[in-house]
Amino acid sequence: MVKIGASILSADFSNLKEELKKAEEAGVDFFHVDMMDGHFVPNISMGIGIAKHVKKLTSLPVEVHLMVENVDLFINEFKDMDYISFHIEAVRFPFRIINKIKEIGAKPIVALNPATPLDAIEYILDEVHGVLVMTVEPGFAGQKFIPIMAKKIRKLKSMIVEGGHEVEIYVDGGINTKTAPIAVKAGADNIIAASAIFGKGNINEAVKALRESIEKKYLDDEINRII
Template identity: 40%
Template sequence: MSTNAVRIAPSLLSADFGILGAEIEAIDAAGADFIHIDVMDGHFVPNLTLGPPVIRALRRFTAKPFDVHLMIAPVDPLLDAFADAGADIITVHPEAGPHLHRTLQRIRQLGKKAGVSLNPASPVAWLDSIMDDIDLVLVMSVNPGFGGQAFISSQLDKIAQIRRRIDLSGRDIMLEVDGGISIQTIGDAVAAGADVLVAGTASFAGGPERYADNIAALRAAAKVRAVVPEQVTA
């Protein structure tokens, strides 16, 4: 894998919620590729974050893609609202609605990139029937619901399996990893095949004067362990 393709997506879950607009501007200037926004409903996952009105209010602070991860159920009734609010990528969980294929179709009909997220216990085989309908796969390397958790190393094999599926398919699908990403773990995730890395604590630690250094350190750590896909075994 070319390290030039590795993208860093700082998670707003670790930002200062009292000054989110300023935080987005600062992390954008520091070199973020995407702005990752975790949407939690207190039902599908045990936490409550933000909704479409907040995303709409934050949209003016950056032109970087809003990578919106919906941890809500049922998800379908709110797809239009998040698209209208300014999401560029909308990622859903297979468990969050009755008809995943229809959900992904709707996201694309709204002109957005469609993603599907697999929890640590979710099987890779769930992807087999939807590869034509997705632009991104998000592997959760922690159980969703809270920031600051430790990386679950068993997910490296899952990342490698998905990378092989994507490469064999010939499709242009991003492989994102979220949970416990740090300078200690990012290299393993990239070596396994990830090309988009969500980093909350590792991006926002130390305040705005540290953001550029944080992102640079993540990129450097990713480069150390990066390998071409053929070297990764499932």
């Protein structure tokens, strides 16, 4: 079954505990915490303390997405996290980063910006838990899904299957009831949504709508044309 990750980027931080609780009750599978340094991406969000706070407030897995230049400086701060995503564009020595993440007990996920080709991660697929395909330019919530990324997801799925790699595909960026089925039909195992969950007023109905859209992915002719 496809897993849904709730990105807290669009959550109400003044009422975070209640927001997380509602998302849990709605049936999300994990929480996604973006950490931006204002250098790798043109924005700053959520320090180390927020991620640790989220981990204390939930029993669900927590994934930290490091959108930072100096990845190795932050890894040891997230020893309690379940997954740590890092951008291949930000590191010179990915095997070193992957091993460091594993050493603290987390599972490594390598992330790619929209324009980054898949051959950039070809030789580390056997070393990571997952690949996070960004379907918007990272740094801001509420952006529109880039349609050509569906082909990138599909190509990545083929690489994984043909190579016999045990790797999960995560998709983040512009995910909603229109784009979630596109991502899933292309090959996504996990979808991450921010405003489509926390920006809809009723979190339970928002998550339900996402799940229903995924289940109907084979019925939409428009999706078939894109994929």
